Amino acid sequence: MKYLSFRTRAGNESVGALVGDRVMDLGTRLPGDTSGLSALRRLLLEHDGNLPGAADDLLGLPGFPVSEVELLPVVTDPTKVVAAPVNYFDHKAEMNEDAHIDALGVFLKAPSSVIATGQTVKLPYVDRRFDQEGELAFVIGRTARNISADDAASYIAGYTCLLDMTMRGGEDRSTRKSFDTFSPVGPYLVTPDEVGSLSDLRLQTWVNGELRQDADISDLIWGVPALLEYVSSVMTLNAGDIVTTGTPAGVGQVGDGDSIAVEITSIGRLEATVSAQDAVKCPTLGANRGPKPPAEVTAVRQR
Structure with a gap:
């Protein structure tokens, strides 16, 4: 359903x-x-x-x-949005990262960054780079704390699509990814029985109709059960909290007027537009720090 x-x-x-x-x-x-x-x-x-x-x-x-x-966003008021950094090996390679999720853990995005499908991502600054990151996310169905991977399925209400919009640079991830409008999520919350096997799911992301990301969910470094086990060992998860699983290769710069779409097998298609209206100069100095994204979008792998 x-x-x-x-x-x-x-x-x-x-x-x-x-x-x-x-x-x-x-x-x-x-x-x-x-x-x-x-x-x-x-x-x-x-x-x-x-x-x-x-x-x-x-x-x-x-x-x-x-x-x-x-x-509206599938959950309009999550108490937290938990995100997984570098959870695909191909994304680790394109970002020249020396570590992935098993060394980095997770980070938080502000709940106020959540918007619905069809709404607008508002870029805050005129002098920084912003990228799209399409991801599979899941919503917690009941209070979860210190659960095992074997029990993870019984705590998941359903799955949805999420765009983890990000500003590149050396500021903390939770800063660079928490601007208002930086977490489009939806359009639907699809129950696990309808989604079926996660290993059969395929994630694709387009920018202005051009395919940028194309990955199998089975390529996750930490799959959903392992990720939920770890997150619940760190913090109590409440009904309606959103956990997003990370992005594959193919992240790339977006700007004013761009359109983004994320589609996941059996789950649906999330769409957003990008606007730089009212953007200002960035007050922090992290532009030339942090992981180095590719100058060109990583080529979509041939299937």
Whole structure:
């Protein structure tokens, strides 16, 4: 089943199940919100992370054509976005990195960087390089702490696409990747039973229609279970938190007016545009520090 967060015609945030081209409004069955949590997070808590069970009975629910609702980020209010650096060997090579995830651990992106598919990535500076990084991400279904890789599947509510936009340079990763709008995510949260085997998934990223990234998810250095085991050993993960798995080779510079799309087998297509409107000069001096990205986009491997 595919789930999505959306805004109703009345302007209220809700959560729905996608059936064909219609959104069935599950928010109408949730208890009144006194928690301040998003509809999706309340749905996860109501069903202990079991989203397939949340859509067992759709009879009587109001429905809308998906073309008539405003899509929101699949989770509008994660308590954290956890990201995996250098989790593909080909990306390690193109960035001339001397280490990968098993030495680097993970980093955090600000929850305020999350936006929905179809929205705009706003570049903050006129004098820095910004790159696109397409990634597979997953959403935590219930509180996870010190779990084993063998138990990881029972803590994952579903999978989605994510763009880990980044400013190149020597500043800390969490700074360079946390600008507002730097985490487009969506369009849907797809339950593991519908996604199937992760080893069969293929990730592709286009910029202005040109294919830049083309990778098999099976090429991850730390796969999803190992990554979740490690992250949960460091921090408590809450229902609705987003963990993103890292990007393959093919990152490259983007600028004002560019369009980006990320597509993952069985999960969907995430799209965003790029704008440099209102960008200013960067106040920090890290431009010539840090990992050195390739001057030219790494060639897409031949299949």
